[in-house]
Amino acid sequence: MLLQQTELEARFNLARSLAEEGGALALEYFNRRDALVIETKRDLQDVVSIADRDVEKRIRERVAAAFPGDGFLGEEDGYKAGASGYTWVVDPIDGTAPFVNGMPNWCVSIAVLHGGEPVVGVIKAPCHDELYAASAGGGATLNDRPLRLDSSRTVQNAMTGIGANSHVTPETVADIVNRLLHMGGNFIRNGSGALMLAYVAAGRLVGYYEPYMHAWDCMAGYCLVKEAGGWHHAFPTAGDSLTKGAPVLAAAPGATADLKALAGLS
Ligand code: IPD
Numbered sequence: 001m002l003l004q005q006t007e008l009e010a011r012f013n014l015a016r017s018l019a020e021e022g023g024a025l026a027l028e029y030f031n032r033r034d035a036l037v038i039e040t041k042r043d044l045q046d047v048v049s050i051a052d053r054d055v056e057k058r059i060r061e062r063v064a065a066a067f068p069g070d071g072f073l074g075e076e077d078g079y080k081a082g083a084s085g086y087t088w089v090v091d092p093i094d095g096t097a098p099f100v101n102g103m104p105n106w107c108v109s110i111a112v113l114h115g116g117e118p119v120v121g122v123i124k125a126p127c128h129d130e131l132y133a134a135s136a137g138g139g140a141t142l143n144d145r146p147l148r149l150d151s152s153r154t155v156q157n158a159m160t161g162i163g164a165n166s167h168v169t170p171e172t173v174a175d176i177v178n179r180l181l182h183m184g185g186n187f188i189r190n191g192s193g194a195l196m197l198a199y200v201a202a203g204r205l206v207g208y209y210e211p212y213m214h215a216w217d218c219m220a221g222y223c224l225v226k227e228a229g230g231w232h233h234a235f236p237t238a239g240d241s242l243t244k245g246a247p248v249l250a251a252a253p254g255a256t257a258d259l260k261a262l263a264g265l266s
Pocket residue numbers: 046047091093094095096097163164165190191192193194210212213217
């Protein structure tokens with residue numbers, strides 16, 4: 001199915017307004033977080049609350065009303081296939097651990113896929129009042145300011161984001177950090193993989209690597225990084241792989257070779 005500019009623009013506009021709306025709703029919960037009941041999912045570090053479910057529900061309803069033929073994958077409520085060729089991939093709150101613990105590093109992440117590729121990527125970080133937005137061929141922006149990566153930034157002269165969850169062993173994570181440090185790099189983890197991918201697009205980080213993440217964590221960030229002039233590892237989308245985990249890696253031009261070697265990816 002061919003990507004039509006008007007169809008893309010209509011979804012890009014909706015994604016931006018839903019990131020703002022979802023972000024405002026999440027921020028209301030964040031400001032009243034003492035009243036939230038925190039539940040755990042896979043383990044004690046994997047948390048969720050009504051805020052995550054409510055934000056996803058709002059975005060799902062709005063998308064279904066505007067584009068009833070589009071597919072939708074959300075972290076909290078799963079996958080519903082569509083017939084239009086477009087699929088929305090949404091993490092209502094990425095960085096739920098910082099969110100429930102009162103830290104500002106969380107965001108609403110919205111991507112739209114076409115032909116398996118993220119063609120829209122919008123990330124809203126309400127505590128920082130930042131909206132990152134990109135669409136295929138249209139470039140990436142932060143609060144409407146164009147983003148363009150600087151190729152003089154490398155693993156050695158900038159910071160790399162590293163993420164980890166209980167899908168991978170402590171030894172694997174320790175080995176990644178060890179090898180990054182031996183390359184002359186350094187690492188940071190703020191608790192939101194999606195936001196750190198947006199930071200790669202903004203040139204704040206030179207790359208982001210996490211050995212196992214889901215499509216809702218990375219697709220919006222991938223579109224942003226690509227449109228800012230960076231590279232990302234392809235996330236598998238064929239069959240049911242869209243709902244499964246995969247390695248996530250994105251990098252600025254001057255760090256791509258080093259980070260591919262670090263992750264053992266091509
Ligand atoms: C998590 C965050 C975290 C990353 C985890 C993700 P959540 O998403 O992005 O930084 O290390 O792998 O699952 O649970 O906050 O939506």
